[in-house]
Amino acid sequence: MKQSMKDKVAVVVGAGGGSGRITALEFGRQGAMVVVADMDEEKAKSCAEEIKKNGGNAVSFACNVRNEDEVKALMDYAVDTYGRIDVGINIVGTNTDFTDITEVSSENFDLMYEINQRGMYYCMKYELLAMKKNGKGSIVNMGSVGSLVGQRKQGAYNATKFAVAGMTKSAALDFAQDNIRINCVCPGPMMSDGMKAALEKDPNFADQYLVDVPTGRFVEQQEVANAFIFLASDLASGITGVALPVDGGMAAD
Incomplete structure (x- = not known):
């Protein structure tokens, strides 16, 4: 069964690359x-142009989620351009350190908090305000397997993703009574562009990430995008409040 987004207005934050662009x-x-x-x-412009080249309807907007005014301006722009927001996809997050919390600098802790947590809050806040006026909506956030289980040497990151x-x-x-569904996708170790670059330098770099993955492989960006698309669609109309693992079984342990 094919999900249909026909005539819906979707704001995709983090659509410049990776699973966001695919979504x-x-x-x-x-x-x-x-x-x-x-x-x-x-x-952002490149992605919007590709959508239009393929016969779709898209506009682009530059937005730093650390800046509340920019996030508000993004959501206002969406409403001004298309009249409403039906779907909000928030692919927001960074991880600066792979070490225990005693070795994470205060600056890096603040950066992860500002992007992963406060930036997500800004996106949700202004999407929700727009969707309440419309009487419906679907939001899907980028979580992590680190939203569900503790991970070695990722304490600061886990805190923001929890x-x-x-x-x-x-x-x-x-917001259930407002007919707004809100879910998050929780990927495990993903074959991102950064991971590909790291593996080119060191073919054994992946070993430390895959040791806890039952399937023994990285999650593909397309697999993560598939989860975003499903949860945003009407096929998931009965699903809200779910943190969906796309993690090769890590959270099952």
């Missing part, structure tokens, strides 16, 4: 009107 392109193929947002203006799952679940309860 935005698929929304365009399915007939959505897509607002492609990314901190990198050129990458917060994403908490905000997702709490907001799902608060």
